[in-house]
Amino acid sequence: MTPTITAFERSPDGGKGLPRDMRVRWALEEVGQPYDVRLLSFEAMKQPTHLALHPFGQIPTYEEGDLALFESGAIVFHIAERHAGLLPEEPNARARAITWMFAALNTVEPPIFDRALTIILERDQPWYAQRLRALEGSIRERLDALSRHLGDHDWLDGAFSAGDLLMLSVLLRLKGSEILEEYPKLSAYVARGEARPAYKRAFAAQLAVFTAASARP
Amino acid sequence: MTPTITAFERSPDGGKGLPRDMRVRWALEEVGQPYDVRLLSFEAMKQPTHLALHPFGQIPTYEEGDLALFESGAIVFHIAERHAGLLPEEPNARARAITWMFAALNTVEPPIFDRALTIILERDQPWYAQRLRALEGSIRERLDALSRHLGDHDWLDGAFSAGDLLMLSVLLRLKGSEILEEYPKLSAYVARGEARPAYKRAFAAQLAVFTAASARP
Numbered sequence: 001m002t003p004t005i006t007a008f009e010r011s012p013d014g015g016k017g018l019p020r021d022m023r024v025r026w027a028l029e030e031v032g033q034p035y036d037v038r039l040l041s042f043e044a045m046k047q048p049t050h051l052a053l054h055p056f057g058q059i060p061t062y063e064e065g066d067l068a069l070f071e072s073g074a075i076v077f078h079i080a081e082r083h084a085g086l087l088p089e090e091p092n093a094r095a096r097a098i099t100w101m102f103a104a105l106n107t108v109e110p111p112i113f114d115r116a117l118t119i120i121l122e123r124d125q126p127w128y129a130q131r132l133r134a135l136e137g138s139i140r141e142r143l144d145a146l147s148r149h150l151g152d153h154d155w156l157d158g159a160f161s162a163g164d165l166l167m168l169s170v171l172l173r174l175k176g177s178e179i180l181e182e183y184p185k186l187s188a189y190v191a192r193g194e195a196r197p198a199y200k201r202a203f204a205a206q207l208a209v210f211t212a213a214s215a216r217p
Numbered sequence: 218m219t220p221t222i223t224a225f226e227r228s229p230d231g232g233k234g235l236p237r238d239m240r241v242r243w244a245l246e247e248v249g250q251p252y253d254v255r256l257l258s259f260e261a262m263k264q265p266t267h268l269a270l271h272p273f274g275q276i277p278t279y280e281e282g283d284l285a286l287f288e289s290g291a292i293v294f295h296i297a298e299r300h301a302g303l304l305p306e307e308p309n310a311r312a313r314a315i316t317w318m319f320a321a322l323n324t325v326e327p328p329i330f331d332r333a334l335t336i337i338l339e340r341d342q343p344w345y346a347q348r349l350r351a352l353e354g355s356i357r358e359r360l361d362a363l364s365r366h367l368g369d370h371d372w373l374d375g376a377f378s379a380g381d382l383l384m385l386s387v388l389l390r391l392k393g394s395e396i397l398e399e400y401p402k403l404s405a406y407v408a409r410g411e412a413r414p415a416y417k418r419a420f421a422a423q424l425a426v427f428t429a430a431s432a433r434p
Contacts, residue, residue: 055366056324056359067309073323074316092284099291106290106322107273114331127344134338142273149272 002034003064005075006050007209009039015210017203018116020072021060023169025205027076027162029198031083039209073105076162086162093158100156100163108146109170111138116173139179147183154192168193219251220281222292223267224426226256232427234420235333237289238277240386242422244293244379246415248300256426290322293379303379310375317373317380325363326387328355333390356396364400371409385410 005028007021021037028035044050046057053061054070061068062075069075077098080086087094115135122128146167150156155164171190174180180187193199222245224238238254245252261267263274270278271287278285279292286292294315297303304311332352339345363384367373372381388407391397397404410416 051362051365056320056362058324067312069312069316071316071319071323073319074312077315077319078312095284095286095291095295098294099286099288102288102290102294102322103273105319106288106326107275109323110327110330113327125344125347127342127348130342131344131348145268145273148268 001065002036003028003062004036004038005063006038006040006053006059006061007206008059009041009044009209010213011206011210015207017206018173019059019206020169022202022206023072023166024060024062024075024079025202026165026169026199027079027086029201030165030196031079031085033079033083037205037209073101073166076166077101080162086165088159088161096157097161097163100161101166104163104166104170108142108167111135111142112170112173115139115177136179139174140182143179143183143186147185150185150189152185154189160196164193168199218282219253220245220279221253221255222280223255223257223270223276223278224423225276226258226261226426227430228423228427232424234423235390236276236423237386239419239423240289240383241277241279241292241296242419243382243386243416244296244303246418247382247413248296248302250296250300254422254426290318290383293383294318297379303382305376305378313374314378314380317378318383321380321383321387325359325384328352328359329387329390332356332394353396356391357399360396360400360403364402367402367406369402371406377413381410 005021005024008019011019013019025035040050040059045054045059050061051057053063053068056070058070060072060075061070062078063069069078076086087097115132118128118131118135122131125131155161156167157163168190171180171186172193175190180190194203222238222241224242225236228236230236242252257267257276262271262276267278268274270280270285273287275287277289277292278287279295280286286295293303304314332349335345335348335352339348342348372378373384374380385407388397388403389410392407397407411420
């Protein structure tokens, strides 16, 4: 059964692939699972029909028969559990890959996401410079640790996994920030992620949505 | 094999059960799995021995034979996968419970944790009141959605699950903030969590560590 995911009708990032549907598209491409996309306006995301699928009124959601899920991390995990290619079979390696999924979303993403929001929402506030500096300090703490752990390995723990997919998705938000460029090992890691054919197909698919939306009046 | 977890030697919250080892203790108590605890000073957390277990130098970690994990969400999931009681067996219900685990950590926790940090670190800043108001606005958006979803149900999706355990752990940080009290359904939900015998045992265990540490010079 072909699953249906939701995505922004008109992504606020201009097609850079930062919204969280990208993670789900990428996971589906990695495992070779075709999918349908239902596009939503910001208004539609707050309507009862969508809130019944996603209590927090966000994207992405994932529908497959009588199963409906939200939260990109949970959707990526669901895909990884049901298809080969995103989680190792050996139980300990599998548990460690899942650990990296949670580390991406609960330890590394919060300050990176906060920084992006701060830049959009607090640029004119008197505390902007100081707050940005504090957030970037927190981000560097995480990146120091991550870079030390990664070392000269290609991926976080053995073969590419859903843990890498989520960690890379989180790090991609730092592209062009100069912070990522301070970490050559992490920059190379991000480049390895972007070079994956599945990533490229997912990126092209989300960009095509934005390009089509921009062409409309 | 009895697993070993790590926790703060002297918890900065004064034994209120807010550090993330509490989630792991609670999960282990729910499934009836005995565990050992290794206590760490803040200095020890940043030493190579601990960094080899936890790249970000935090607690908790989880060691069981040759398996070593970090990230409370991943550890709770590991426990829930291997013991009955924290995840439903029916595949769709299980996927939904996992969705709530990710929702707790990636959607609801970040603004709640930020608020706690802001209160500690930014109290003397000129922007403190305005920043706190903004964060509390984000928290209320999440709690509005969560309360609407919960309605008059006892738990987030059918029986108590690891999704509830993590969501309740996140909400408990709001106790005494007056924000939680604006949501009677969520306050009752938190009270139901605190009334669980497994929660009480885990709480008593972490408090005993703090009490013993305080008794030392």
